[in-house]
Every structure is written in C-alpha cells, then in structure tokens.
Amino acid sequence: EAQVTQNPRYLITVTGKKLTVTCSQNMNHEYMSWYRQDPGLGLRQIYYSMNVEVTDKGDVPEGYKVSRKEKRNFPLILESPSPNQTSLYFCASSFSLAGANTGELFFGEGSRLTVL
C-alpha cells in the first residue's frame, strides 16, 4: 500500500529536549516536505526536499532542521523545542519529473507534538 508514515503520532515533551519526527514514504517519490498545522492558519511549509541531499527552507523554518540522506526518509529535527512549536505536523511526498509539478502531494497521518 502506497503511504507516507510518520512517527511518533503523538508526543508530549519539555522545552529544550531534542526530538526527531521520522517520515518515510514507499512510493519512490523524489519530493518530500514538512508542514505544520495551527488553528486558523491552515498548513504552512517548514522545509522541503527536491531529492536526496537537496533540502531548502519553506515559509516557517525557524527552530527546525531536516536531512535527506535517503530517498525514502525525511526526518524533522527539533534541536531545542519550545512551546510555540506545539502543533500538528504533516509530512508529504510527491512524484517529480525534472522538478515539474506533476502530481498531488500525499500526506502522512500527522504527528501531534506538545512542548511544555
């Protein structure tokens, strides 16, 4: 089954304790991205990756890091989480042909993070 898998789905942590949210897709997609969803703001892009070892900032990258060492994985790293990073996070992937916008974004099921 084609899917984007995120872990953990739910996490409560404390300020300053480093955490990683993993994202893995089994569709051989080149493009992957992270979004955060906050009430009244819709979803906003944090980081994206066009392919392995190619990442770039989205609209709200502050406080986050990403890496893309393998095509299927795109972890989101919070080095020192703060309460304003409490949010619902979505990973997404898409097929990309020469960078063209050829397909829909497939979203993971979301990871709800609470930073106390």
Place this chain on the structure above:
Amino acid sequence: AQKVTQAQTEISVVEKEDVTLDCVYETRDTTYYLFWYKQPPSGELVFLIRRNSFDEQNEISGRYSWNFQKSTSSFNFTITASQVVDSAVYFCALSEDTGRRALTFGSGTRLQVQP
C-alpha cells in the same frame, strides 16, 4: 505572494442538504494548481481534487463537484445531498509551478452535517 481565502469558518447543514464551500485565491503566476483536501476528525489529510490553471472545466465526482472560475479567482466545492460522513474540515490550497511546490492553504472550513 500567493493567498487563499476561505471566508466560511464553519458551516452547519442537515443531512441531504446541498452545501457549497467557497475558495478565493490570489496569485501572480500564470501557471498554478488548485487543490481541495478533506481533514476528517481522525486528522489525516485526504486529497480530493487537483486542477491546473489552464483547465477551467468543472468537475463532478459522485456527490462532489467543483466550479473553477479564473475570472473571479474562485474554486468552489459543492457537496450534493450531504451525509454525516462528510463532516470534516475542508482545505482549499494553491500551488505555484516551481520545484518548491509549496501548497498555500486556506484556513479551512469546518462542515458539520447533522443527521
């Protein structure tokens, strides 16, 4: 800069009523893509439709239909004969034709369908 406006924050209807969710967008790109996603109470995002800026044909899929009008920069979504299972938050989104492929989302419309 791109912008998507969903002016209806919440809509409540009774089962079997028709309901239209409005979406107005702004972009300076000539090539762009419009999407609708459904977010049920379980939280996942379900893709409903993708439309490119050169295709203004309306689309119907079962009880769902979409009306794309470039002249008014609108991409409205109608559910005919609504059902309780249609209760969800619906997001309209706009994507530029670049590698970044960022989706600019509206703030969403919460649809409650009462039995």
